[in-house]
Amino acid sequence: MQKYLLRRILYGLLTLFGVSVIIFMVMRILPGDPLVAMFGMEGFMKLSAADRARIMEDLGLSDPLLVQYVGWMRAIASGSLGKSFFRGESVGEIIMHRGPLSAQIGMMSVVISWMVGLPVGIISAFRPNSVSDHVARSVSILFLAIPGFWLAMLIVLALLFWFNYKAPLLVVHVWQDPWMNFQLVIGPAIVLGLGQGAYIARMSRSCLLEVIREDYVRTARAKGVIEWLVVIRHALPNALLPVITLSGILMGFVLGGSVAIEQAFGVPGLGRTLVTAVIERDIIVVQNLVFLYGVIFILINVMVDLSYAWLDPRIRYQ
Amino acid sequence: MKQQGNLQSIVSSTESVTEVRRRRWATGTLGTLVRHNPTAVGGGIVGLLIVFLALTAPLIAPYDPLKADFRRMAKSPDTHNYFGTDQIGRDTMSRVIYGARSSLVVSFGAVLLGTTVGSLWGLASGYLGGKFDITSQRIMEILQAFPDLILAMAISMAIGTGMRAVIVAIAVTRIPFGGRVIRSVALTVKELAYVEAGRSVGASQFRIMGLHIFPQCLAPYLVLATTHLGVAIIIEAALGFLGVGIPPPTPTWGNMLADSLTSLVPHWWLVFFPGLAITVTVLAFNLLGDGIRDTLDPRLRGSIGSRG
Numbered sequence: 001m002q003k004y005l006l007r008r009i010l011y012g013l014l015t016l017f018g019v020s021v022i023i024f025m026v027m028r029i030l031p032g033d034p035l036v037a038m039f040g041m042e043g044f045m046k047l048s049a050a051d052r053a054r055i056m057e058d059l060g061l062s063d064p065l066l067v068q069y070v071g072w073m074r075a076i077a078s079g080s081l082g083k084s085f086f087r088g089e090s091v092g093e094i095i096m097h098r099g100p101l102s103a104q105i106g107m108m109s110v111v112i113s114w115m116v117g118l119p120v121g122i123i124s125a126f127r128p129n130s131v132s133d134h135v136a137r138s139v140s141i142l143f144l145a146i147p148g149f150w151l152a153m154l155i156v157l158a159l160l161f162w163f164n165y166k167a168p169l170l171v172v173h174v175w176q177d178p179w180m181n182f183q184l185v186i187g188p189a190i191v192l193g194l195g196q197g198a199y200i201a202r203m204s205r206s207c208l209l210e211v212i213r214e215d216y217v218r219t220a221r222a223k224g225v226i227e228w229l230v231v232i233r234h235a236l237p238n239a240l241l242p243v244i245t246l247s248g249i250l251m252g253f254v255l256g257g258s259v260a261i262e263q264a265f266g267v268p269g270l271g272r273t274l275v276t277a278v279i280e281r282d283i284i285v286v287q288n289l290v291f292l293y294g295v296i297f298i299l300i301n302v303m304v305d306l307s308y309a310w311l312d313p314r315i316r317y318q
Numbered sequence: 319m320k321q322q323g324n325l326q327s328i329v330s331s332t333e334s335v336t337e338v339r340r341r342r343w344a345t346g347t348l349g350t351l352v353r354h355n356p357t358a359v360g361g362g363i364v365g366l367l368i369v370f371l372a373l374t375a376p377l378i379a380p381y382d383p384l385k386a387d388f389r390r391m392a393k394s395p396d397t398h399n400y401f402g403t404d405q406i407g408r409d410t411m412s413r414v415i416y417g418a419r420s421s422l423v424v425s426f427g428a429v430l431l432g433t434t435v436g437s438l439w440g441l442a443s444g445y446l447g448g449k450f451d452i453t454s455q456r457i458m459e460i461l462q463a464f465p466d467l468i469l470a471m472a473i474s475m476a477i478g479t480g481m482r483a484v485i486v487a488i489a490v491t492r493i494p495f496g497g498r499v500i501r502s503v504a505l506t507v508k509e510l511a512y513v514e515a516g517r518s519v520g521a522s523q524f525r526i527m528g529l530h531i532f533p534q535c536l537a538p539y540l541v542l543a544t545t546h547l548g549v550a551i552i553i554e555a556a557l558g559f560l561g562v563g564i565p566p567p568t569p570t571w572g573n574m575l576a577d578s579l580t581s582l583v584p585h586w587w588l589v590f591f592p593g594l595a596i597t598v599t600v601l602a603f604n605l606l607g608d609g610i611r612d613t614l615d616p617r618l619r620g621s622i623g624s625r626g
Contacts, residue, residue: 011459018460026476145601147552149559150593153575157589256467260556274468275560278475290464290472298463 005306012302019294024069027287072287082284084277091288094273100173102262102269104181105188106254110247112193117200118243124201125208126231136201143198148257152191152264171268188261188269195257196250203246207239214238241312248304255293358609364602372418379412383569395587402587404577410587413569414595420570421599424484425550432489433543436496441535443497444504445527451501458494466491470553471562479565488553492546499542500535507534537614545607548600555596571596 047055063071075082079092089097120140124133172180211217212235220234221227259271266272270289277285352359371378381399387407395402401410443454461469473487507513508531516526557563558572566573571592578588 014456015459015463018456019463022460023472026472141604142597142601145548145604146597147555147593147600149556150575150589150596153578153584153589153593157584157586160583252465256465259467259471260559263560274471278471279561281475286472286475290468293465293468294463297465301463 004309008302008305012298015298016295019298020073020291021069023287023290023294024065024072027283028065028068076288076291082288084282084285091285094285095270095289095292098171098268098270098273101171101181101185101267102258102271104174104185105192105258105262105267105269106251108185108189109192109196109254109258110251112189113196113200113250114247115197116193117197118204120197120201121204121208121243122231122236124205125212126228128209133205137205140198140201143194144202146195147260148191148195149260149264151194152188152261155187155191156265184267187265188258188267191261192254192257196247196253199246199250199253200243204239204243207242208235211235211239241308244307244311245304248301251297251300255297355609355612357605358612361602361605361607361609364598365606368418368599368602369422371415372422375415375419379409379415381409381412383408383412383416384567392581392585394585401591402585404574404585404588405581410574410591413574414571414591416569417571417574417592417595418599420481420564420568421551421554421596424481424488424554424564425547427485428488428550428554429492429543429546431485432492433496433539433546435489436493437500437535437539437542439493440497440500441504441527441531444501445508445531446523454497454501458497461490462494464491466549467553467556470557471560474557474562479562481564484554484557484563487557488550491553492550495546496539496542499538503535503538504531507531541607541611541614544603544610547603547607551596551600551603 044052072082083090084094117140120136124136127133172184174181208231212231217230217235220230225234258269259274262269262271263275270292274286274289274293276282277289385408387403389407390399390403391407392405393399393403393407399409399411401414403409404413439454443451464472469491470484470487473490474483477483477486513526513530516530521530554563554570555572555575558570559575561573561576563572564570566577574592575589578584578592
């Protein structure tokens with residue numbers, strides 16, 4: 001068991017290293033001068049050779065790649081993560097300021113997805129091929145096809161129409177003004193939660209249907225347990241494991257989706273910062289934020305794998 | 319497999335094998351599809367319709383999608399412009415129809431490229447095994463450690479905007495899916511007796527991979543490709559919406575949605591119709607993909623073919 005834990009964490013670290021190398025390569029080695037990327041072709045042409053050299057030196061982009069990579073790792077270790085090209089803030093400050101908002105959205109969306117997806121899945125599996133099952137499945141298939149950011153835009157449109165909604169511009173933390181903060185994060189959380197909920201509903205339905213066929217469920221029925229207790233108490237715990245894994249995999253959906261959804265709602269979270277940085281070609285910010293998203297995704301998946309051992313004694317005693 | 323053998327031996331006395339095969343294809347695969355999966359057929363028909371719209375866009379679109387008309391700016395839907403016009407008077411309906419072109423070219427291109435590269439890689443790594451397999455596995459894991467949209471954003475930022483860049487960016491995010499599924503197929507198939515027979519008569523590794531293992535991978539490959547079309551369309555739209563996709567003035571559903579945000583209060587028709595086009599297209603391809611998966615490879619049913 002301990003060996004399994006250790007190996008899983010080791011693989012996680014290895015993947016993390018690979019992720020950092022890939023980001024670094026994508027940002028440096030791929031065609032195109034970073035100055036062209038920053039200033040555009042015309043702006044680049046206007047710069048004198050001396051200016052170019054000076055700016056490259058300032059950015060630390062004229063060092064050998066290995067030196068740059070080690071420098072980046074050092075910046076990560078120190079927590080500052082390097083400076084934005086266009087803003088005075090260090091990337092570490094940006095993350096501390098805007099990260100909590102995105103983290104709130106992500107966590108709330110996971111809670112919402114379980115609150116919506118699981119009951120829908122249970123209702124579906126409870127009476128397969130009934131009217132309620134068909135409705136639940138159709139709705140979840142529809143939600144798999146609706147792009148989250150479009151749903152977000154429609155909600156904003158409706159809010160504008162009925163409530164004179166204004167896009168929030170300032171970051172409001174929960175410790176500053178809980179109610180304002182709630183208004184800021186609830187929209188993106190609901191949209192993201194519904195998107196994940198559709199996957200959760202589908203998965204929990206099919207897993208429940210598989211478990212319900214097993215002997216011990218028949219035994220429970222035979223000894224006279226009421227049907228809903230059979231489903232909730234006997235079948236559900238065993239059906240949940242794959243759903244938990246799915247929820248971990250869906251973190252990719254949450255992290256990626258939140259970028260577009262924050263943009264649609266105009267919420268000033270990390271996702272919006274990333275979009276702005278990509279458009280401004282602020283390489284240092286993009287590099288660090290993409291790495292952060294990778295780190296979070298890997299961490300969550302390692303945690304999901306480890307929670308397996310805790311939830312399922314069959315794995316624990318291997 | 320066994321059933322097929324029996325069936326052939328029974329009927330081969332009266333019919334040639336090819337005839338039986340042809341009939342089995344017609345009544346078997348297609349017939350089952352229509353009977354058991356009408357939604358998949360519906361999805362297929364809608365999907366074909368959208369492909370048709372994209373191909374014949376110049377004939378069908380009522381106006382030039384790029385032509386601004388300053389007398390009719392930001393008009394709501396009426397009898398002149400069924401979907402209304404945008405801030406500089408371009409016809410939204412024509413732009414939505416032309417948008418299907420970029421969306422389909424990018425999603426088909428990206429899925430074809432990504433799934434093919436991933437599948438060939440998975441086939442080789444599953445069959446060859448050893449160090450090559452272990453390294454490949456790690457690389458796929460690393461690629462999968464990025465959220466799809468974020469990886470696509472970073473890549474398209476690095477290699478520049480434009481259709482080709484977007485296709486490559488989305489394709490890279492599809493590689494690990496093909497790699498994993500086809501690798502597992504290759505792992506099972508290479509243990510089968512006929513592959514061993516091939517090896518024992520001295521066939522080269524290349525020949526075994528190409529002639530013996532590759533055909534077994536075709537069905538899962540087709541399933542993978544269709545189930546990932548919908549995701550590719552959504553990523554393309556999201557990239558366009560975030561301003562890192564195909565740049566304007568080329569109309570894409572994503573950059574149309576981004577354009578709608580440039581006015582202080584967005585006009586509902588500029589938000590509604592492009593998004594509806596995305597939803598209908600993704601829904602159609604998802605239904606088709608699910609149907610093809612259930613028919614060709616029911617084993618894949620439990621696995622998630624897609625994530626946003």
